[in-house]
Amino acid sequence: MTEAEERPRKRQARGERRIAQLLRAAASVFCAEGYTASSTNAIAREAGVSPGTLYQFFPNKEAIAVELGSRLVAEMEATHGRVFTVENALLPLDELIDAVADPFIEFNCANPAFLALIKGPDAPGKVAEGHDELHAALLTRLIELLAVREPDLHPDDRDQLAQMSFAMFKAGLDLVVQHEGEQREWYVREVKAMLYRYLEPHLGAGAVTRDTVPAP
Amino acid sequence: MTEAEERPRKRQARGERRIAQLLRAAASVFCAEGYTASSTNAIAREAGVSPGTLYQFFPNKEAIAVELGSRLVAEMEATHGRVFTVENALLPLDELIDAVADPFIEFNCANPAFLALIKGPDAPGKVAEGHDELHAALLTRLIELLAVREPDLHPDDRDQLAQMSFAMFKAGLDLVVQHEGEQREWYVREVKAMLYRYLEPHLGAGAVTRDTVPAP
Amino acid sequence: MTEAEERPRKRQARGERRIAQLLRAAASVFCAEGYTASSTNAIAREAGVSPGTLYQFFPNKEAIAVELGSRLVAEMEATHGRVFTVENALLPLDELIDAVADPFIEFNCANPAFLALIKGPDAPGKVAEGHDELHAALLTRLIELLAVREPDLHPDDRDQLAQMSFAMFKAGLDLVVQHEGEQREWYVREVKAMLYRYLEPHLGAGAVTRDTVPAP
Amino acid sequence: MTEAEERPRKRQARGERRIAQLLRAAASVFCAEGYTASSTNAIAREAGVSPGTLYQFFPNKEAIAVELGSRLVAEMEATHGRVFTVENALLPLDELIDAVADPFIEFNCANPAFLALIKGPDAPGKVAEGHDELHAALLTRLIELLAVREPDLHPDDRDQLAQMSFAMFKAGLDLVVQHEGEQREWYVREVKAMLYRYLEPHLGAGAVTRDTVPAP
DNA sequence: GATGAATGAGGATTCATTCAT
């Protein structure tokens, strides 16, 4: 039956639209108020739907953040391609930083909700409750990238180095997003410079593997 | 007139104790929940007093944060002395970083509420509402320090440089506080290294004034 | 677009009932406690709903009073017809007073909340904050009626005369509502008599248009 | 012992000052906020004393109102003399009205708290709870005055007439107090006119006793 | 007497979530 096939598709189509609408609203509210201070009612209102509708698609506030996070990641990849690739990992450091930072910066300026989510609820000890998955996911990829670039690095050091770099980058990103025009450009340059200078002794300025090939 | 002088502080013995108790409780709750998610009732409960008592000393949550912030600053100064001094400003960069970062790190490890306050409510655009004074105050001092060290720097650049450095340091501090033992030590070293390498091209490795004395 | 039109009122059957119920409860509480001393919780309790429900329909206490006021006016008009009409304005004074006062009296005896609202919060200087709209609306109509009856009266005098009359009538109404049976009848008569005697020199006993054209 | 005699006097003197101070504050707060919305803490603050001090002299909010009321009556009498006297009762009506209304008006313009108290908490049914004693006392005196002037009047009628007159006068007084300058003058005249015209048929324009002496 | 601290119930209002339609 055509009906049996189309019905669910229709439903899914409408549902997909609703979800997108809700996530857009959530992004906007999270940006404006911060995650903690955002209310599901406010999100529903912003989306122009009733609270009930929101809960038809998300079991709770957290789930919205989580889904928003993963969609943003997907969207960023769709726009800028994969960023934590093996090729990038082996680039000279300055190019690596460009390759990773630029897409992030560009995407975050267009979608500041990304940052709002990564920052998360502001309790030091209250990590990893669900929507910090975004944070965790990105960190994992960064760790993997480091593992590719510096296979000999002790895992603990590698993880810590990733954490440091990520933390610095997030903080810098915040400044970038908060400013505009020339100031933003300045912060972009400085963030990259900071990363380069910080990482250079750890990773070497050139790509590790190629670097070691001595000229005859 | 003794009366006129004594009026404002008669039975402040008990009151002062209560205030301290409340601020201790607030620090604890802010750390555990983050500022936004902390409720005055929770603070009162933690302090073992009724909500009404809390409001006898503070008109609202903000005021608690503000007072806590200023007390922490004072306490840090009492413990570690002034940090943004002219002498420090003119130290060789590595020593300058030690002089400024070490007290902060040490104090924040002992008083993690400090960081919770500096981070503030998590909305990007919602800055400077009162308890961000703490953030602003520290930033100002850093700016002044930079002005002493690099008088020729354009004010805009100087401010942005301060903002960058402060943001990086805060982010690093967060990592430091979140870890313990050897890991914490590692982060401390890395944060300082990061600052050094980042700032060195801007500020010069040695003190500016001395640096300019060329060897014959 | 059917959707666009239906949106604002979909499930308002239950809601409308709730609103009526809440306003009934509010009327009762306002009467029993006075506006200032009435709490939204008390109103919700009286209506048998939770506080949250009340706030789904009204943003605050004021709004309840305002809505109750305008509904009472509407209800009075539905029951007794318009009272401040041009025809009434031109009636002989005694008939005018009957025409205006009787419906008010009857309606207020049945709905004493009306008076509770008109009296408003009991601060001399704190007028016109929103639910005094009821008072203002009635006063305006009275002013208009006077303008019809006495077009030559100076606007200032007219307004003051309206204010006097209204104040006297309200005070009298209070007595009427507070009593019952024969006493109430007595007060009704006296209030009307008072108004007649007070207004007669101002408005003339007969209609202004001087159908009193005397015979030669 | 001198001490034994002076001590209590001193105490009483200081206490009296405190009481006066508190009542002044209460008058001010009652006027500004209305009785219901006035808080004892606000009164204490306005008086510049602690809440505890207030409760050393008054057992509760009501008591403040009661005491304030009776002091205002006393003060009015001290300023304008007794007003509900037999002589006044027997004056021609216009003079009677002047004799009673003028002091009230004058005193209320200077002490608007008087009115705030007479109006009382704004619940129709919540009368006579204590600080309505002021209202009751004045009403009683008015009743007595009527009894003197019209001994033959049926007590019920007399009481009701007093109630009517008093209600009208209060309402008029409110308008008078709320206005200033020429407008106030206008309201004063109108209130008196209203009373005269209303009462004339009831009381006779001239004094009853003298009036009845027919000229030969 | 005087103070300021203390209370805890109660004020208005919001919120995440559920339910009936």
Add this chain to the structure above:
DNA sequence: TATGAATGAATCCTCATTCAT
């Protein structure tokens, strides 16, 4: 699906009043 109604605990904050000093 979608809605709007419903909830009740939790929010911040105030109040009349009491108590220790």
